[in-house]
Each structure stands twice: as structure tokens, then as C-alpha cells.
Amino acid sequence: MQVTETLNEGLKRGYKIVVPAADLDAKVNEKLEEARPEVEMKGFRKGKVPMALLKKQFGPRLMGEAMQEAVDGAMAKHFEDSGDRPALQPNVTMTNQEGWKEGDDVEVEMSYEALPEIPDVDLKGIKLEKMVVKAAEADVDEALGNLAETAQDFDDRRKGSKAKDGDQVVIDFLGKIDGEAFDGGAADDFPLVLGSGSFIPGFEDQLIGAKADEEVEVKVSFPEDYQAENLAGKEAVFECTVKAVKAPKAAEINDELATKFGAEDLAALKTQIGERLEAEYTGAARAVMKRALLDELDKAVSFDLPPSLLDAEAKQIAHQLWHEENPEVEGHDHPEIEPTEEHTSLAARRVRLGLLLAELGQKNEIEVSDAEFTQAIMNQARQYPGQERQFFEFVQQNPQMRQQIQAPLFEDKVVDYVFELAEVAEKEVSKDDLQKAVEALDDE
Structure with a gap:
């Protein structure tokens, strides 16, 4: 088998793969020998059918399988030897398909965009600030008043x-x-x-x-x-x-109200509200710190981006923002939306950070466990009361949906890993300060 490089420009790669006819013939014979003991044919005992007859009857079908396996094997060996990782599925074309006959070599062209080399980042050198907000008594009382209104x-x-x-x-x-x-x-x-x-x-x-x-x-x-x-x-x-x-x-704020919300008494309800508020504050503070981390990582690395990934991400961003600005339009029945420089710039950041986080996760053997994945599916299934089982089965059978659920789980696990290594300083702030920081995220 012969592999010849035809393109090496930036991250773009091209190769010509030639599979000799003799290799294909040997692979077909190997398949026939494997199947021969189980083959029965009129006039012959089981397993005693002559090879020439087997080849005449089953050879053409097995030749297609042999071609596919040979090309797949050549691609796998190439990626193993070169260390390249394709950004997307390689484009593979048989260039001498027209007029090809048994006894000819198979010539294939393979092209792809390689994932770039991701530089190392000194994660311990990253400095972050973690906003800490305590649930004030006034906040608890406000939330309690809102509960009383719902129980009016x-x-x-x-x-x-x-x-x-x-x-x-x-x-x-x-x-x-x-x-x-x-x-x-x-x-x-x-x-x-x-x-x-x-x-x-x-x-x-x-x-x-x-x-x-x-x-x-x-x-x-x-x-x-x-x-x-x-x-x-x-x-x-x-x-x-x-x-x-x-x-x-409004319902009176007393022990009776507390029991309506599953608490033993008013004091217990206040404690629950305080814990819930602080959990909300912690989640919001994490989102702010995550954005700060991504900003630091974005400044820390620079590498070439696969054009196909960048183009696809820019188009997706442009499409999403267009629909946000035109909520009355449903589906894809609208003019083609061309990405702007702003869309492409945002896409570059997302692709760069996505590749970096994926590299960090892979190098540090970070994985989403089956239990974590199942819990995430169950959490989403609760949004469809009475149809939880159907939703669960849909996800299990839909690889794209599985990826949509798993990707953010993986990203958060990588982010948490970096948080543990980074230098994090806690800063106690007011609820209003945290709210302003969260609003700033939405504006960016």
C-alpha cells in the first residue's frame, strides 16, 4: 500500500492512497478461507466447495468489503503514524472508480483539516476572583414575602x-x-x-x-x-x-404558611430559603468566574484554527442571532444569513476555547461518567411530564442529542479541574454587585 502526500498547507492535508490489486485479492481470499468451512453448495460437502467456485459466486461482493477495509486500514495507520487528528470526517474519493475492473489497483484521494497542536498553559499561574454573597435577612424576608403572595x-x-x-x-x-x-x-x-x-x-x-x-x-x-x-x-x-x-x-407569614411549603415551621422555612438563595448566589458567582477563566485562557493561547470549524461556528452564531432579532420567523424559511466579522471573531474565540478545553480534558483523563450523564438526561426529562420515558429513549437513540447533553457536562468538569489548580481569591460582595456582574455577562 502506498500513501503519498499531495497537500500540506496550514492545517489542510491531502494524500493519495494506492491499494495494490494483489493486496485486495489476498484480502478476498482470506475472507473466503474464513467462510469456507461453513459454506454449503449443491454437489459438494459442507466446507469442501472449491476456492475458484467460491470466488466466482462471492468474490464481487467481498471485493467491495475488501476495498473499504483496506482504505480504512490505510487511513487508520496514517493517523497513527502521523499523529494527525482530523477536525472533521475526512473526505475520501476513489479517483479511478470509473472504468475500474478486478485486477486494477484502487486509487483514493483523502483530504482533511488537522486539529492544531495546542500549546501548554500554566494553569497554576491563572489568578481568579470568586465573588461570595451571604443571604442577608432582608433577602430572606423578601423571598418569604414572594412565597406568601403565591399562596395568596x-x-x-x-x-x-x-x-x-x-x-x-x-x-x-x-x-x-x-x-x-x-x-x-x-x-x-x-x-x-x-x-x-x-x-x-x-x-x-x-x-x-x-x-x-x-x-x-x-x-x-x-x-x-x-x-x-x-x-x-x-x-x-x-x-x-x-x-x-x-x-x-397575601397569606400570613407564620408556621401554617411554612407547612404549606413542606417545612416544619417558619424558622425551618427561613433556613431553607437562605440555603436556596446562597445556592443561587454560588451558581451565579461560578458563572462570573467561569467567564473570567475563559478570558484568561483565551489570552494565554494562540494557534491556527481549522477553517471548516471556524466557518461552521460563525454561520451558526449568525443564524442564532438573526432568529433572536426576528423571533416571528420560525424554521429555516428565510434568506441565507452571511456571517459578519463580529460573528467570525466570536466564532474564533469559541472554537479556540473549545479545542483548548477538549485538550485539557483529554490530557488529564477527564470524563463524564455514565451516572452523571444519566442524571443530566433525567433532569431534562422532567421538563416533559408524562413523557419522561420517551424522552430518555429518544436521547439514547440519538447520537447528536447525546452530544448536546454531554458536551456542557464535560466542559464544566474541565473548568472545575482548572479552578482547583488556579489561584482563587474569595471576595465578599453584595447581592447587587453580583447581579451587575451577571448582567455584564449577558451584555457581552
Whole structure:
């Protein structure tokens, strides 16, 4: 087998691979010998079929397999000998395919972009600052007040009071279309919070200003995309009887409230809230420190980037940002989006850091365990109540989805590894200072 270099320009590589006909013939014969003991053919005992007959019947099919194995073997040996790692799947083309016949050599052209050599980084020389925020009593009280609002109750307003946005009205209603009642259009003693958007658009607005014991006729149109096709786009009239008008009232902050949220008493609930807040602060501070680390790593290294990776990343960034600016456009039915210099610059940073983190992970044998990967899938599956099993199976069968879940897990493990080696100084700051630092991340 002969391998000849045809291109060596930057990270671009090209090779011509020639597989001699004799090598292919030997590989076909080897396959036939392996299969021969199990082959049965009319007129011959099992395992006694002449080689010439076997070759005539099975040779053409095995020749294709032999070609593929020979080329794959040549590529594998090349990468082992050269130490090259392709950035993407190599492009392989058989150049003498047209007119090729048995007995001819196989000529193949292989081209790819090699991953660059990643320079070493003195991780212990990196200096970082870790923001530390303690959950102040005022923060706990604020969070507790928010919880009380979510557990709000409603008290009857004074007789004759008009319902306001945010009030709860208790109603009996009967819906009709063209004077005929329809299934699912009636209820008694239904508690409806005005402004909650629980009912179809326009329904709740017409009950603002209503009083207890009043009859109100609500006229609405069902949306064109309403889930019940027999009602979609239809005009309806709801005959409503307002039985009570109630004002919202925040729940009292006491032990009873605490038990509603699974705590033994108010003191235990405050402790839980404090722990949750500090966990949130820690997560936010980690995000800020991670950005600072990536900035330091980006300044510490410089190397050539595979053009194909850079181009693909720039296009993806441009496409994503375009959709953020044009949220009304769904799918890919839009003009082609050309990356700008800004997109390419951002892509260069991402590709450079991605390659560096991958190299650090590989050199230091950092891996995502099966348990960590499974836990991450389960966490995402919770976003699809009732369909967790289907989601889990989908991920298991979809390599691209598996990669999307595994990549950030691997990156975070590498980042944590670097944190342990870097010089990290803690700095106690206020919640507002941390919030400003987090907002600065979003602006970049």
C-alpha cells in the first residue's frame, strides 16, 4: 500500500492512497478461507466447495468489503503514524472508480483539516476572583414575602364593590353558540382570577367592574387555532352570574404558611430559603468566574484554527442571532444569513476555547461518567411530564442529542479541574454587585 502526500498547507492535508490489486485479492481470499468451512453448495460437502467456485459466486461482493477495509486500514495507520487528528470526517474519493475492473489497483484521494497542536498553559499561574454573597435577612424576608403572595387567599369585598383586575370572581356560566349550549361551556361556582388569562381572550376583561349578584353577558370569539376544532373561530355568548367578588390577600407569614411549603415551621422555612438563595448566589458567582477563566485562557493561547470549524461556528452564531432579532420567523424559511466579522471573531474565540478545553480534558483523563450523564438526561426529562420515558429513549437513540447533553457536562468538569489548580481569591460582595456582574455577562 502506498500513501503519498499531495497537500500540506496550514492545517489542510491531502494524500493519495494506492491499494495494490494483489493486496485486495489476498484480502478476498482470506475472507473466503474464513467462510469456507461453513459454506454449503449443491454437489459438494459442507466446507469442501472449491476456492475458484467460491470466488466466482462471492468474490464481487467481498471485493467491495475488501476495498473499504483496506482504505480504512490505510487511513487508520496514517493517523497513527502521523499523529494527525482530523477536525472533521475526512473526505475520501476513489479517483479511478470509473472504468475500474478486478485486477486494477484502487486509487483514493483523502483530504482533511488537522486539529492544531495546542500549546501548554500554566494553569497554576491563572489568578481568579470568586465573588461570595451571604443571604442577608432582608433577602430572606423578601423571598418569604414572594412565597406568601403565591399562596395568596381571597376575602369577600364589601357588598356592592366592583371587581378589579387581580380580584377573584365566583361565577356560574353557560356558553352558547348560535343560541345553542355546547359541551364544556358551563360550570357552577367557578373561581376565576381576573387577569390570569385562564379563559379565552376577552372573557375576563368583560367581568371587570361586575358586582356580586349581577348577571353579565360575555361575548367572545374562540381563537382560530383553538384546540377544540368545533369551537375554533366561532363567536360565543356566555351567560354569567356573579356570585361573589373577592380581593386578593397575601397569606400570613407564620408556621401554617411554612407547612404549606413542606417545612416544619417558619424558622425551618427561613433556613431553607437562605440555603436556596446562597445556592443561587454560588451558581451565579461560578458563572462570573467561569467567564473570567475563559478570558484568561483565551489570552494565554494562540494557534491556527481549522477553517471548516471556524466557518461552521460563525454561520451558526449568525443564524442564532438573526432568529433572536426576528423571533416571528420560525424554521429555516428565510434568506441565507452571511456571517459578519463580529460573528467570525466570536466564532474564533469559541472554537479556540473549545479545542483548548477538549485538550485539557483529554490530557488529564477527564470524563463524564455514565451516572452523571444519566442524571443530566433525567433532569431534562422532567421538563416533559408524562413523557419522561420517551424522552430518555429518544436521547439514547440519538447520537447528536447525546452530544448536546454531554458536551456542557464535560466542559464544566474541565473548568472545575482548572479552578482547583488556579489561584482563587474569595471576595465578599453584595447581592447587587453580583447581579451587575451577571448582567455584564449577558451584555457581552
